Amino acid sequence: MFKLNRGDAAPLSEQIAAGLETMIQRGELSAGARLPSVRQLASQLNVSAFTVTGGYDRLVARNVIAARPGAGYYVVASSWAGPETEEQALITPPNDPIGFALHCLDGTGASLRCGSGFLPEAWLADIVPAALVTRVAKSRNALLAPSPAQGSPGLRQQLSERLRSVGIATVPGQIITTLGATHALDLVLRALLRPGDTVLVEDPGYVFYAVRARALDLVVEPVARLPDGPDLDALEERLERCHAKVFVTQTLLHNPTGGSTSPAKCHRLLALAERHNLVIIEDDVYGDIAAKGAMRLAQLDELRQVYYISSYSKVLSPALRVGFVALPRSAVDQVLEQKILGVLGTPGLTEAVVEATLDSGLYQRLALKVRTKLALFRQGASRLLRESGVQVAAAEADGLFLWGRIPGAGDADTLVRSALQAGIFLAKGQMFSPSGRFEDYFRFNVAHSSDPRLGIFLSRVTAQGVAGSNVRQLRPASSGA
Numbered sequence: 301m302f303k304l305n306r307g308d309a310a311p312l313s314e315q316i317a318a319g320l321e322t323m324i325q326r327g328e329l330s331a332g333a334r335l336p337s338v339r340q341l342a343s344q345l346n347v348s349a350f351t352v353t354g355g356y357d358r359l360v361a362r363n364v365i366a367a368r369p370g371a372g373y374y375v376v377a378s379s380w381a382g383p384e385t386e387e388q389a390l391i392t393p394p395n396d397p398i399g400f401a402l403h404c405l406d407g408t409g410a411s412l413r414c415g416s417g418f419l420p421e422a423w424l425a426d427i428v429p430a431a432l433v434t435r436v437a438k439s440r441n442a443l444l445a446p447s448p449a450q451g452s453p454g455l456r457q458q459l460s461e462r463l464r465s466v467g468i469a470t471v472p473g474q475i476i477t478t479l480g481a482t483h484a485l486d487l488v489l490r491a492l493l494r495p496g497d498t499v500l501v502e503d504p505g506y507v508f509y510a511v512r513a514r515a516l517d518l519v520v521e522p523v524a525r526l527p528d529g530p531d532l533d534a535l536e537e538r539l540e541r542c543h544a545k546v547f548v549t550q551t552l553l554h555n556p557t558g559g560s561t562s563p564a565k566c567h568r569l570l571a572l573a574e575r576h577n578l579v580i581i582e583d584d585v586y587g588d589i590a591a592k593g594a595m596r597l598a599q600l601d602e603l604r605q606v607y608y609i610s611s612y613s614k615v616l617s618p619a620l621r622v623g624f625v626a627l628p629r630s631a632v633d634q635v636l637e638q639k640i641l642g643v644l645g646t647p648g649l650t651e652a653v654v655e656a657t658l659d660s661g662l663y664q665r666l667a668l669k670v671r672t673k674l675a676l677f678r679q680g681a682s683r684l685l686r687e688s689g690v691q692v693a694a695a696e697a698d699g700l701f702l703w704g705r706i707p708g709a710g711d712a713d714t715l716v717r718s719a720l721q722a723g724i725f726l727a728k729g730q731m732f733s734p735s736g737r738f739e740d741y742f743r744f745n746v747a748h749s750s751d752p753r754l755g756i757f758l759s760r761v762t763a764q765g766v767a768g769s770n771v772r773q774l775r776p777a778s779s780g781a
Contacts (some may be wrong), residue, residue: 303464304345311348316355321364321439324375331377335365368489394720395713397511400731404617414749415727415742417555417669418618419700423747428617428657436587436652447648450632451477451624455655459624462658463608464549466587467599470626476636477646480623481585481611482508486516488581488607489640491634493518498544499571502530503735504703505565506555506583509548511733520735523547525554527694529561532568539576546579552594554588555698556732556743563595573605584610585623588663589671591698603628605740612654615667615699622646622654673747674698680750688755689755689762702744703729707762709740715761722757 302319304312323329335341338356342349356373359365367378393551394403394415404416437443450456456472463470478484485508493499495517501509503522510520521538524531530549538544548568551561561569573580582597587610596767598608611623626685657663675698682702685692690704709715712728719726729741 301344304347311354312351313354314358316341316345316347316352317358317362318333319357320359321362324364329373329375330668333375334371334621335373335375337372349570360692394725395716395728395731396456397507397731400507400727403725409724410725410749412748414526414725414744414754415725416745416748417614417700419615420747423670424617424666424672427662428620428653429662430657432662433647433653434658439652443649445648447645447651448761449635449645450654451475451646452648452651452692455622455651455658456624458725459626459657463598463626466596468596468608468626469602474629474632475624475626475630476639478609478611478623478625478639478652479621479643479646480613481583481609482512482623483621483623483643484611485509485581485583486512487635487638488609488627489513489516489518489546490638491631492546494577497546499546500535500547501734502549502554504556504729504732504741505548505734505740506550507732513548515742520734525557525559526560527557529559530569532565532572535569536572539572543576544578546581547573548581548583550583550586552584552590553701555586556701556727556729557693557703558699558701559693560590560594560695561597562759566595566597566600570601573601577603578605580606580678582606582608584608585614588615588667589674589698589700593619598626607631612663613668616654616657616663620648620650620654671698674700678746681744681746684746684752684755685752685758688758690758700745700747702746702749704744705729705741705742706758707740708764709742709761712739712742719757722753722755724757 302323304315309316318330320335329335335356336344336354338349342352345352356365356367359574360367360373363376365373367373394400404418453472456475457479457732459475460470460472476487478487489499491513493516496519498519498521499513500521500523501513504525513520519542521542521544529551535547549561551566553560569580572578580597580601584596587594587596594750596608598606607628608626609623613621613623625635668749678698682692685702685704690706693703693705706715712730716726716728727743729738729743730736732738732743
């Protein structure tokens with residue numbers, strides 16, 4: 301029989317469940333075997349009958365054992381065949397947006413997650429204390445009452461105050477909470493557009509802008525993204541040609557290039573939007589780690605043509621899928637209808653946790669801490685990439701991403717697979733391009749990209765590329781001679 305560790309943080313009932321499950325997996329308890337009665341096991345382990353019942357209930361819930369009224373608990377037949385090996389696991393190659401998302405969310409086994417869009421877990425540890433979550437969970441409303449369709453009033457009040465602090469004049473009634481920024485984008489596109497309508501997206505831009513739009517049967521028109529923002533001459537040409545209704549852009553700390561739109565371009569972009577009756581969806585998921593005083597379109601526009609979306613999944617925690625959209629008053633009902641049709645409401649418990657975290661001041665301290673650490677890691681990652689032969693595009697001094705070209709990278713999919721075999725998760729640039737360009741570009745997460753192992757891998761790739769290039773350059777001269 302297994303032993304309990306009373307000094308362990310795990311509850312005794314969970315230890316009982318784990319111990320019995322281990323015995324079953326080892327074959328010490330076979331299918332059909334009867335378990336000790338609750339009183340017998342309680343006596344053997346010197347715990348209460350209530351504790352044993354809790355352990356048994358966990359195993360019943362997992363279909364490991366079954367309760368037979370009047371006869372006790374029995375091991376059920378199981379198809380469990382041991383832990384899944386790496387070879388057995390079905391892994392979608394991270395070469396398309398869905399496969400890429402699976403690797404980001406489900407994990408890949410790669411020790412260096414250079415292509416990830418998330419911060420390292422260690423950076424976020426303890427930012428939401430257990431005591432805060434417990435306090436929120438004990439709130440009757442958070443656990444039992446349905447969340448209002450538009451979102452928690454307390455959270456929307458917090459969001460409104462935070463937006464006003466960065467110059468975006470809004471009230472709680474103009475805010476709808478969502479399951480992250482991608483969900484917010486989906487709701488706005490559904491509310492404003494119909495199949496066959498045209499939406500403009502940046503090229504390169506966030507991987508799911510074009511994917512989401514095409515899934516809604518919208519026509520996607522790419523607009524080149526330059527170091528200081530979108531190519532406004534190209535945008536104006538497309539507006540004249542295709543009469544697009546919506547443009548999706550990321551003003552601050554752009555994903556994947558890392559740059560920010562200049563103030564001059566912000567003003568001109570809003571003038572174009574007003575002239576062509578264009579709605580701008582401004583994605584500001586990284587704005588909280590941007591430099592103080594950074595300019596946003598919604599700040600200049602005051603939510604007339606601009607729909608402002610953001611999320612707490614990037615900086616606070618990927619596990620807290622809480623986002624929102626702040627929008628013109630006239631559009632609230634349209635977007636809210638789409639939210640109700642899709643998910644009815646968003647989880648009140650997670651919204652309450654985010655609200656409490658904002659109210660406590662913990663989030664503000666986290667954002668400052670993350671911004672400071674990213675500045676240091678950005679220097680190291682930039683230096684390592686350049687020394688490894690990667691041509692890093694000029695970008696802001698802060699932010700999560702660097703955008704770099706690997707000369708002679710060859711087939712990007714093959715390179716991504718080779719990197720994964722070496723324990724390195726890369727994000728190819730072509731995936732961020734709605735036009736399919738940027739074949740030899742890659743997005744690097746600076747928080748994960750200063751490890752020497754990445755430098756060794758990239759140096760080999762670039763060295764092979766240069767060697768191959770030299771061979772190709774010499775061959776015509778040799779044949780001519």
